[in-house]
Amino acid sequence: MPRTRPRRSLAGTLALATLLALAACGTPDDEPVATAGDRPGSTVINTSPEQNRVRGTKVDAVAAKVPAAIAADGKLSVGISAGQTPPLFFRADDDRTLIGVEPDIAQLVADVLGLELDLRPTSWDNIFLAVRSGQNEVGFSNITVTEERKDLYDFATYRVDSLGWEVRVDGGIDRIEKPADIAGLNVSVGSGTNQEEVLLRWDEQNRAAGLAPVKITYYQNSADYQLALLSGRIDAFFGPNPSVAYHAAVSGRTKVVGIVPGGGEVPAQIAAMTQKGNGFVEALDAALDAVIQDGTYARVLARWGLGGEAIPAAEINPPGLPRS
Template identity: 70%
Template sequence: MPRWHHAVVFTLAGVLALAACGTPDAEREVVADPSAGTGSQVINTSPDQQRIRADKVDEIAAKVPEPIRADGKLAVGVSGEGAPPLAFRADDDRTLIGVEPDIAQLVADVLGLELELNPTSWENLFLVIRSGQNEVGFSNITVTEERKDIYDFASYRVDSLGWEVKKDGKIEKIEKPADIAGLTVSVGSGTNQEQVLLNWNKQNKAAGLAEAKIVYCQRPTEYQLALRSGRIDAYFGPNPALVYHATVSGETKIVGVVPGGGEVPAQIAAMTQKGNNLVPALSEALNVVIKNGKYQEVLNRWGLGDEAIPTSEVNPPGLPRS
């Protein structure tokens, strides 16, 4: 079966911007703005990922809870619904690739564990972590104070959200609540961005403006079809995934990027079962690869270099309770 790919150009200066052309090349190329200091690189979308790897650190590996060390594997829950460049299927339509599996691989390496990637839906991700079926989730999970009641976190990336609209549409920017007044917009149910959107609607109502009509789409293909057909005016979701889709499809554009909490900065983190004592080792492993540069290499590989954090924290301040 033939494999079709696209040359993808990202400009990473402050926020991810768009420029692209489609070609049947063997790989997706990501060229960063030289001012961002990341140079240029090629993204491999084949099953043979040749992932960036890290060395085991015995001192940190010894801190992994004994049952996990005895098993020798790190069971990681990731999104199975396909959200490049976060986590998606390679050209064989089976192998999970993306920035989330790559970071999980680095952590597993430092801990001396074999990485076991387990795809799941967003709805089930929290259940499999809470039950202990998977030890950790790497799936663009935002730290919130409510989630910290049930889970532990080790931060590893800045959380940013984006607004995607039709490329030939009339909407040019969405930066504040008033910009979505009266629009029909879509968001994933149970996500952090849903909470931001609901808060924006409250602000519009208080200001005497029309609230946005919300249409819930759980899978990327659902919102993409709704956007293409005009059933929705805009989609609100994780900025990296939206930029990737807008660039590859050539049919949409990003008209606004906001912090993960709307007005409040947020962090993406690895999530574990509360009190299972794994998260300190995860955070220390992340700090090892942050310090030795492997972490930055992974982010740059997927065009997300500007979402790097200087230090991983255990249970950092999360978004406030709703």
């Protein structure tokens, strides 16, 4: 696509909104502190292990919905990604404590159910295997509802799924809204993700229209793609909007130039995932509704700058992304 001089546009508005949302979360004792960073436009978030998480309260009527086999040990075993993807899930400064919006939501649900939270960091693939086998009772890891996944798992939703395009502030790209905007670019994306499916679909549309193909570059972790982006080895990164917005906010050297639904043109939702037919999804749904209604859910999203991804009520097994 033609390159133009950077100008204040949608990206500037999004970055500013993210910074303000994060900074506004630093007042109450149970919110992380956000301050100005060492680069213009950057901010610093509390990443210490002393998070003072927002906590929920046990609701007996909801706790009674938990199947006896799950409630027996008094714990909620949660599969969650071991990757470093702030603000979704990442290690605190002690390099041990898992923090982020996903652990925080899992904590609220465990509290409402009267269970002790047992976070079990693991690889992305193993989250699904462990939940399917019953080794872990639920997955909280920015998991998108898809029709294929619904064959094997039950879902209770808690957040809108949105994807973001991240570019360098000085990279000359101001807006990515449609497939033609990425023609000829070198783009990085996570392998095996729904954003990869969107990217491949957009590239296929470009090729069919006679536009330059996209070069797709894969990296094993977020630090690698961020270095490649800042050094100019890639033009853009396409990933979960929470993580790209966070990185843009704290670095001050990148910006978000487009946000699309989790399915590209198709809306999608993030959900808690449990074994199909084990009877647990009703309790998860009720617990999520309880924290939405009492306001603790909104406080958790706000403390990580994700208020824009809130939903008004949880839903069991909604329409998911279509089968590939």
